[in-house]
Amino acid sequence: MQISEAQLKQVNRQVGRLISAGNFYGKRLKEAGIDQVATAEDFLALPFSAKEDLREAYPLGLMTCTEEEVVRIHSSSGTTGMPVIIPYTAKDVDDWGEMFKRCYEFAGVTKKDRIHITPGYGLWTAGIGFQNGCEKLGAMAIPMGPGNTQKQLQMMMDLKSTVLCATSSYALLLAEEIEKQGIRDKICLKKGVIGSERWGEKMRKRIADELGIELYDIYGLTEIYGPGIGINCRYETGMHYWDDYIYLEIIDPATGEVLPDGEWGEIVITTLVKEGAPLIRFRTHDMSRIIPGECPCGSRFPRLDVISGRSDDMMKIKGVNVFPKQIEEILGRFGELSSEYQIRISHLDGRDSMRIYVEASGSSDFKELQKKIAAEVKARIGFTPIVYVVELGFLPRSEKKTKRVIDERFQ
Ligand code: ZN
Numbered sequence: 001m002q003i004s005e006a007q008l009k010q011v012n013r014q015v016g017r018l019i020s021a022g023n024f025y026g027k028r029l030k031e032a033g034i035d036q037v038a039t040a041e042d043f044l045a046l047p048f049s050a051k052e053d054l055r056e057a058y059p060l061g062l063m064t065c066t067e068e069e070v071v072r073i074h075s076s077s078g079t080t081g082m083p084v085i086i087p088y089t090a091k092d093v094d095d096w097g098e099m100f101k102r103c104y105e106f107a108g109v110t111k112k113d114r115i116h117i118t119p120g121y122g123l124w125t126a127g128i129g130f131q132n133g134c135e136k137l138g139a140m141a142i143p144m145g146p147g148n149t150q151k152q153l154q155m156m157m158d159l160k161s162t163v164l165c166a167t168s169s170y171a172l173l174l175a176e177e178i179e180k181q182g183i184r185d186k187i188c189l190k191k192g193v194i195g196s197e198r199w200g201e202k203m204r205k206r207i208a209d210e211l212g213i214e215l216y217d218i219y220g221l222t223e224i225y226g227p228g229i230g231i232n233c234r235y236e237t238g239m240h241y242w243d244d245y246i247y248l249e250i251i252d253p254a255t256g257e258v259l260p261d262g263e264w265g266e267i268v269i270t271t272l273v274k275e276g277a278p279l280i281r282f283r284t285h286d287m288s289r290i291i292p293g294e295c296p297c298g299s300r301f302p303r304l305d306v307i308s309g310r311s312d313d314m315m316k317i318k319g320v321n322v323f324p325k326q327i328e329e330i331l332g333r334f335g336e337l338s339s340e341y342q343i344r345i346s347h348l349d350g351r352d353s354m355r356i357y358v359e360a361s362g363s364s365d366f367k368e369l370q371k372k373i374a375a376e377v378k379a380r381i382g383f384t385p386i387v388y389v390v391e392l393g394f395l396p397r398s399e400k401k402t403k404r405v406i407d408e409r410f411q
Helices: 005-021 024-031 040-044 051-056 090-106 126-137 149-158 168-181 201-211 324-332 366-380
Strands: 070-076 084-089 114-117 140-143 163-166 191-195 214-221 226-232 239-241 246-251 265-271 282-288 315-317 320-322 337-348 351-360 386-391 405-407
Touching: 005 024, 005 040, 005 265, 024 051, 051 084, 070 090, 084 090, 090 126, 090 214, 090 226, 114 126, 114 149, 126 140, 126 191, 126 226, 149 168, 163 168, 168 191, 168 201, 191 201, 201 214, 201 324, 201 337, 214 239, 315 337, 315 351, 320 324, 324 337, 324 351, 324 366, 351 366, 366 386
Parallel strands: 114 140, 114 163, 163 191, 191 214, 337 405, 351 386
Antiparallel strands: 070 084, 214 226, 226 239, 246 265, 265 282, 315 320, 337 351
């Protein structure tokens, strides 16, 4: 999707502001001798930015406005190294709220809804993003935050929550608990707005069936406002994203070359109107594609396909490149399995090996099933994993994100 005239003007304004602020990207532009962006070709000559650049700017090096204008900061989790801090102006907070309100509207949520928000509140952008959009829409926010499942269920029944906001892991945990306690007829949920995790079709179907709700996937990342920059509509043909706030490209992660619409690659995002910390051509490492053509809903907003994985989560086993998504797809074909799995990579007897733990949903012959799964992985990907079938409920459930791939080689 080529950049439009209007978007170019917006980028040009951002470039000017970054150069005057003199932060890492402003300096990079100066070094490259770039002081304006007039054409689509000029845009493609702009350098990429990466998470490492943002880490190096810790704590407030990304600030592109005056400090008086900053009303809030958010931070991404620092699981690998330094955290990233993103300053927001009042307009940034407001724009984010508008985008999130649009997400709820695309999901058919209205003022009459009661929105049960389980993502965490605090430094990260999760809970407060869901909250802002809800208040802008005028619906009733029930700001639960994560954890204390029993209290969540009690509030859900007493307040008759109609919309559940959660990670897919927590939505599954709640669905299973509702089933276990036999309280489904006391639950009034109609829709789920699910964010921040890659999840398979199987898990999606289980949550939708067990709770009897419509599910909507929300997209976003802390570096670019937070969750709420895109969502699927009721036709479920990909996530519409808000191209009046962000410009999105898909690149080949190895070469950096921009790919045509329809091809899979890494998502790169440019913020068009952000004030506190604008980002130009930020590499997200999320893998997806832009879906060509129009959506049956008639919306003019372009669409992004599901996030198929991360460009940096590729595993190399016995010389074969594997993405977790490939394993998940194979497991999805086995009707005897639940949606939950865990992959462990270890170094044994001088070589790398993969163990896959899967849950059987019924009482099948575990040994037989193990053999079938291992053979299927060998046939489709090219190496034989060690497979363990375990009982339903054996694998850990999480209130946040479920860790599905555990690399034991570097521990
Ligand atoms: Zn649509």
